[in-house]
Amino acid sequence: MRLRHIEIFHAIYMTGSITNAAQFLHVSQPSVSKVLAHAEMQLGFDLFQRVKGRLIPTAEANMLFNEVDKVYKQIRSVRNTAENIKKSKKGNINIGLAPALGFDLVPKAVAEFKKTHPDVNINIQTMHNEQVQQALLERKIDFALMFSPPPLPGITQKLVLQSQLMVVYPNKFFPEQPQSMNVEQLIDQEIIGIWDSGPLGDIVFNRITDQDIEMKCNIQVQTYFIAARLVAQEMGVCIIDEYTAKGNLCHKTSIATLSPSLHFNLQALHLTDQQLSQTSKHLLDEIHNVANI
Known part of the structure; x- marks a missing residue:
């Protein structure tokens, strides 16, 4: 099957008719019919049967569709990559962020950056570590900002800054409102767990297990701001990044703060074979500056 055959077959399979497929692809109905007929002739079997005005996939079409769908998604990925490469030449910065960075740090840095780079377009997407590699490969983002990410093949990491984990607690749990706490002080408190949330969860979990401490933990979350909002409802305490x-x-x-402190790195990730633009480097510098004010 040629690429055009795949595109037409996929559209008809998904929309159920030549008319709908033509509208979806912005082409004429005769051209869709012609390509379909050519595809069936080359394959040597029918792909659809007409039943009450709809095209119903044959058994052969159903067997073929899973593989065709994979190729179709790859074609779409190539098109997205090409479009994003074209846009990158027009003064755009596309960033992938750990959600926690959207509360304060990055908005302030972007505001400062725009004072000296008013014509640069900035597109910000929140994502998690497992989404970064695909987003970079498809050129959906120029770089990502993540907390202590694991090594990824073909991805270069650059240290932007070092930060620390903090305890968030209800005031009524600790009326004296301490500014520094150790893990032992949390033993009798309900902990909002973030163990399954990625690298930061691993850091917290390792500290607790290294000290052979048993914590009360009946609520677990994967998103740090949800942990913080549960603390605001006086459901327990949590240990999360300082930005959230x-x-x-x-x-x-x-x-x-925790004593002894638990540090983590904020890393900028980009494709090893694609150097960061000067504007991207300037924005990273601004993030570093804002963090150290």
């Missing part, structure tokens, strides 16, 4: 902690403070909660 500071961005979700309210009159009922306080934050404290």
